[in-house]
Amino acid sequence: MKPIRVWAPTRDDVRLVLDGTDTPMFRDPDGWWSSDVEPEPGMRYAFRLDGGDPRPDPRSLSQPQGPHAASEVVDLDAHEWHDEGWDGCRLHGAIIYELHIGTFTPEGTLDAAAEHLDHLASLGVTLVELMPVAAFPGRRGWGYDGVAPYAVHEAYGGAAALQRFVDACHQHHLGVCLDVVYNHLGPSGNYLQEFAPYFTDRHHTPWGWAVNLDGGESDEVRRYLRDNAEMWLRDFHLDALRLDAVHAMVDDRATTFLEELAEYADRLSDELDRPVTLIAESDRNDPATVARRGPGGIGGVGLHAQWADDVHHALHVLLTGETQGYYADFADPNAIGKVLATPFFHDGTWSSFRGRTHGRPVPPELPGWRFVASLQTHDQVGNRAGGERLSHLVSPGRLACAAALLLTGPYTPMLFMGEEWGASTPWQYFTDHQEPELATAVSLGRRAEFAEHGWANEVPDPQDARTAQASTLRWEELDRPEHADLLNWYRWLIRLRRAIPDLQNSTLASTRVTRVDGVITVHRGAHTVVVNLSGHDVPLDLPQGEAVLGSRGASERAKKAVVHPDGVVIRGPNGGGHTHLKEHATP
Template sequence: MKGTTFSPTFGVKYKDKQAEICLWAPDANDVQLAINENGNPLSMTKQERGLWTLSTDQLRPGTSYQFVVDGSLIADPASKLQPEGPAGPSQAVDLSEFSWTDGNWVNFDLSEYIIYELHTGTFTDAGTFSGIEERLDYLKDLGITAIEIMPVAAFPGTRNWGYDGVFPFAVQESYGGPQALQHLVNACHEKGMAVILDVVYNHLGPEGNVLTTVGPYTTAKYPTPWGEAMNMDDAGSDYVRQYFIENALLWLSEYHIDALRLDAVHAIRDFGPKHFLAELADAVRDLEQQTGKNYHLIAECDLNDRRFLESTDRAGYGMDAQWVDEFHHALRVTCGEPAEGYYSDFSGLAHLAKAFSSGYVYDGIFSSHRDRTFGTKTTGIPGSQFVVFSQNHDQVGNRAFGERSVVLYGAAKARLMAAATLLSPFVPLLFMGEEYGETRPFLYFMDHQGAELVEAVRKGRASEFSFAEGQEPPDPKAEETFLDCKLSFSTAAEHGKMFAYYKALISMRKTDPVFNAADRSALQVDHDESKQLLILDWNTGMHKRRVCFNFSDQPLKLDLPDQGEYSAVFNSDDQCWGGNGTAAAEPEQAFTIPSLSVIILAN
């Protein structure tokens, strides 16, 4: 890595063993630094526009500190570690002390990403970054090229999805803290895997937030599902924008993270002349020039607006890719998900066919769920800018009982869904455990400390769902709810056929010249709703592949004029994958698609 000139404004940084400290508190009259809760506080100097600064050799790495703002003690809004949680003091950390060994690491292009989303607390029994490290060989054997870690910003208690973080710069202590995260990223790079970190720039958690006590970090101009929006365009927004941009650059430069997944960017409200995301994208491009590295920004966005994917020099927002929920919705309805709520906009197979060909289903057509025309065309956008999945933390965890696909639809449909995702012209993402057919749920859980807030969350979650008589909604505060979500790797061997199936599909994705190229322009999609048949025809000029999905409960005979040009190379109903059929290579089975299965034909 080239030397980086990234030097954050906020928080604590070290230069020649001196701690350079900065707090933005525009309305404060007096700010001091209290070290170790003892000794005399050190006075800080007010600079222009509310920045308070101090240079001292008394704040050494590992030392606890707090700010005294007009007589009130608060933790550092840019703290890198909260060892006692959000309510406690901050601890000074010098991230440059870590000894990296990943100098030869080169990040993959997004087209090469095969993403595995995981939650640190439930991925292993240990629930730590070191626990993840112990599973890296397992993920490498599966064929994963990038892990995506759900948010690690400090939150109250010891268990949370991560979207209730209140210290965006601080790494959750119960996961292992900053050095353990650096160690994990270094280990991933040594294993040949990229690391994506999920970050939240659209809201703060409901408990333990200190940002709004020192400055206008939020604005009442725009409501969000989580309260006031982050202040990206109101009075005082310059330093709010800089705060979050520095946060992104910190993960990329000091933790060597390869990509950021930006949570719910549609909830980042910014009507200024240059959108926050565009400013962030340009800052990341500048960092690339400084470090010689390549980074990716992946947005979670439900607006179907191509501006998020357009470059900033074309007045776009500069995101490298986005999650596409509509692929998931169409796939699930095709597999039997009731067309209710946001699923009501999806007809099943016809919309799945469109998702394969267009990325967006709603690309400028009328949406009955929204009661308006919705979306933009995706012409010219490569498939590597769309991340697709058959399940993820949201789609599993926001069900009342957190059921996974294999529980809801059965193993045969789970295999269909896996093939649809992994053989799509897009970037595939798997959710932890699906690769071996995990049946344990992924539920919503939290460990808020305030009794009133806990009760409000309980009531709020319960009111979102209807429960049969005698059913009790899982208590999100209960430790048992959290423990129920731990992956059962001890029983993974019992599901070896599903694991082998995923491994075979991933290998095909990585080595087959057609599936590896994933060229949208080389794909033609056909479907027959009466037969519940979907056909993906790939033609690169040199190679042809035909992927035939049978979503019905009856076997289907293919009757295509050119079928003599093909031979069958894969059958999801093969007994080796846990199916009922015989090997796809047997001629008499080659052009019969068993029920609820997919066959792959090669030219």
């Protein structure tokens, strides 16, 4: 094992506390402190800064007793990998599956999640996206309050369990994406500022001080984040990172950290000889996030993809009729047609929720696969008062319609865990803060957030363990006909997408949408998706040489089809080599 080092440029005395014994450390001119003690795996250590209480390592790989206690020495080279044949996961053509380790299974561990990889592989997804696993106080939480960015949360199984999970995914031909939070740390257990200026009061975010990306000593802060990304991609063999809320990463330098990270990821991809993908969450609606840099490095940020929440919003309003809050703008009858052909509804248009114009048009040369679209995400479900899924809000027929629109579109589709079978469990906001005052503040704040909508009594207490338990998937539902039926539909749609080039075409100009009241017709090359959200039957003629490839809530006679309310038909050229798929379309 390498000797332990720590960056603490503002400190006059740093001591290594190894298995309870203090040992002096030696300062280098660059503000790094080192020790000549060679630790062994399993040893516990911390740092005493200028005689204060021991603090965990900012680069700790393990916090077995939580983020307030000592760190544990971990050897990441100890895992024996079995993915030598894995050549990576390309985002072009991928289908993402977002999951939360703590509620994916009753056990809430990485090892337990790995037992369900056969399900994901048979579903047809290609990239498993894990919500954040960075260590945080307590056992339960979404992960966005992590305070030890290098350590895997102990309740999930720690670093070794994540390596086993990734290894197992690769053996199932599944890539792995990790959600990382570089814009803030949680409110409890954040000791980074005691070591060095990791944060700055020059900028502010919804979570307080901003990460110091552009002030004094920011070179080393950037290195801290870049090294973290490299660790996940190299030492844990991850295929992609999802960068949380990059719009909150305030950075006034000429070359931003995100540009540096994008360039570094591309170099690392060449070195590892497999794709390395960075996916941004951004609410700026700016295609420059994924546009490649031009000559001299001027132009786009150069990340590989970004979430497209406008697609979700327009689909949600279309399916549910909800128009409160930011959904109001998407009540525009033309919204659905726009977002099925270009990812940003707000592309320089007025946003009533923001009270200003918002966004920028997406150039037609940018491919649709660079935009991740969804019907449900942890945010859109979990930030509802009761954590209601789409399956709680619309009919089974509409769920099938929604899946057809998503999985035949030009973007990279993403599913949220349990969506594929219409899970009956909600997915709610839950926490496990250990400080009584913080726990109370979170519980009261959550109720107050929804009080103005009259929903305060519907909000479960985030601190109550039953809230997380209620949000845990029930895998036994797969044996019930109504859930198995929807699952078969999702599986078939994914197979159809892969089999038909028109349906995986990510050229934005490849999609044309018409809407007549509640009937949405999406033209994808020679193939058509017809969704009937009206209250009456809709007859369809089938021209010579065209056939229904699959349907839900529809009937077919001679050369005509009838799409019933909340039904969907996918039709295209007859005899195109896809007739073997048709028999599985309607279970």
